[in-house]
Amino acid sequence: MRDRPEGTRLSTNFGTRVGDTDNSLRVGERGPTLLEDFHFREKITHFDHERIPERVVHARGAGAHGYFQPYASLAAYTTADFLQDPARRTPVFVRFSTVGGSRGSADTVRDVRGFATKFYTREGNYDLVGNNFPVFFIQDAIKFPDFVHAVKPEPDNEIPQASSAHDTFWDFVSLQPETLHTVMWLMSDRALPRSYRMMPGFGVHTFRFVNSEGRGTLVKFHWRPMLGTHCLVWDECQKIAGKDPDYNRRDLWDAIASGNYPTYELGVQMVPEEDEFTFDFDLLDATKIIPEEVVPVQPIGKMVLNRNPDNFFAETEQVAFHTAHVVPGIDFTNDPLLQGRNFSYLDTQLIRLGGPNFEQLPINRPVAEVRNNQRDGYGQHRIHPGTTSYSPNTLGAGCPAVVAGAGAYAHRQERVEGSTIRKRSESFQDHYSQPTLFWNSMVGWEKDHTVAAFRFELGKVAHPEVRRRTVAELGKIDHVLATRVAQGLGLEPPPAPEGGRPVNHARTSAALSLTAQGAGSTATRKVALLVGDGVDAGQVRAITEALTVTGAVPEVLAARDGAVLAAGGGELEVDRAMSTMASVLYDAVCVPGGEESTQALLDDGLAAHYVAEAFKHGKAVGAVGSGVAFVRGLDLPGVRLADGEEVCSHRGVVTAGAVPGGFAGAFLEALAAHRHWDRDTDRVAA
């Protein structure tokens, strides 16, 4: 249903055509406005009511349409119709989001990202409402309001926006050790996705597949981006938040608009029900992962996002996800976080979308037939003829008929016994082993970034006892981690573990490191080519061509918009003025040659800043011909540069006397590697 304006005439909401929408009805040219002006009143009243409450969490989001297609039938495990036939494509709508910030906050904050998928299946809507971390901060839904109140801006002055770097968050964390595993993820670069297209998703909870024989299989869902998982760095994020607060949202939109459709593989970790108790943690505990080395992720299908929404409000804002939107063949477990979510999502939509008929909004409407005796309410769009709105009935021929089996949802029967009790199971009590596993599995630079994040966040905490308590908790994860964080904060490190009981179990899971997250690719990577008058246009064209062929996106930047003069005559078109962008908005920077152009760039501090900053953020840097002299002038520490005609690729800095030969190949390789952390970046002033 699309309401397009082409060829139409302006009318009121009740269909009366309007001849003037610029002047309110008044008494004489300078007199008072009349109440009689129904068009004025309707226009203003509607405007006054245009806003709905933003989501209490995940307020800022970006959505996209697409489809999901399984690789093979999963009939052995589940009856879910959309997982049966590899030929069937099921339409989906996905909403990515940050969690803590308001609707207008910046994209590149340190935060968890939402990854919510609505599958419009023939058996009704199935919502997989996940995040980009596989674990959550708390184990029991009853703690959710406490957690969210702690992380949201502080209530007296509503500061800080979209940031966990403040006292109330760390106060809560330091008192609630179950948060620590997710906090480790939050302090890692995982909390800074380069793009929603390069970000994984996780269902987090253990769910249950049920097959046609009623046999259950415990299952964890994983979305894997086909472009690999890639992250920004914190300094870059803070700068992007000013240069382009819509960075991730724009990236998603532009990619889809240009036909670079984001693609993800859906994978599952499956555990036979009889193996539920074979782990050293509880599968019902949402603060735990199942290490992939223990239960591998099996790919079961792929999702392609190929259409941008037509209207942000109607689709991305009004979409309503709910963990209890399940289809036959997918069931819950007794995870106390999931059980609580199954209450919360419906409840929140009732207030956010103004009543019980939000399922009739176009973006929420199932493709499956909806028939029941629910009636009336705000925003009712259906006209239900007849006299019966109850069941059982004879006057309406017993319809809609209630038939068990035949595709009806059947809750899996589970025998449950016990006393009513408010108590966390003993099997939920180990809060430190998995944060340690995560820490152990990171490589050096990942650990460095994580330590820096703790120092930054705790450095913003005013209460010394909160800092101290948090460092003490980190000491229970790993002594080196706690010591390094303590040093940054000027605190006494916690005492080393006493002999006989090492804190760190020394286990690792290679799959947890960012270095294991998918092959590098240059596809859709943005590269800034810095030029001035007198640039070697042939070099620019050769580099541009080599990049474009592999799917990278080169942009020519100069001091001003328009064109620059090419060496030897002619002009080279400029895509953007340098001052309207920044190196943080690109994945790599390259300086083509041309003596005069190089001189112009040397005279422009902004150009030097582009290159130095890209270097500091670990990005590929390229230079050709006289461009090499430009890079040499920046005195980047510890890098070898080309001398004469040779091609030199060292620590992601690729330089060459001329383009032909190996430059393009080496530069593409450096670009595909995403970042180069074998550099000494501390001394770079950027």
Ligand code: HDD
């Ligand atoms: Fe939640 C929104 C993901 C725990 C209560 N949540 C929301 C969204 C995502 C998640 C992706 C945004 C959906 C959208 O784009 O519209 N939430 C999670 C994950 C969790 C989780 C992965 C843990 C595994 N959430 C959680 C708990 C509760 C909630 C424990 C409450 C008891 N979440 C909500 C909510 C929201 C929400 C208040 C706000 C807006 C909405 O639901 O539609 O009901």
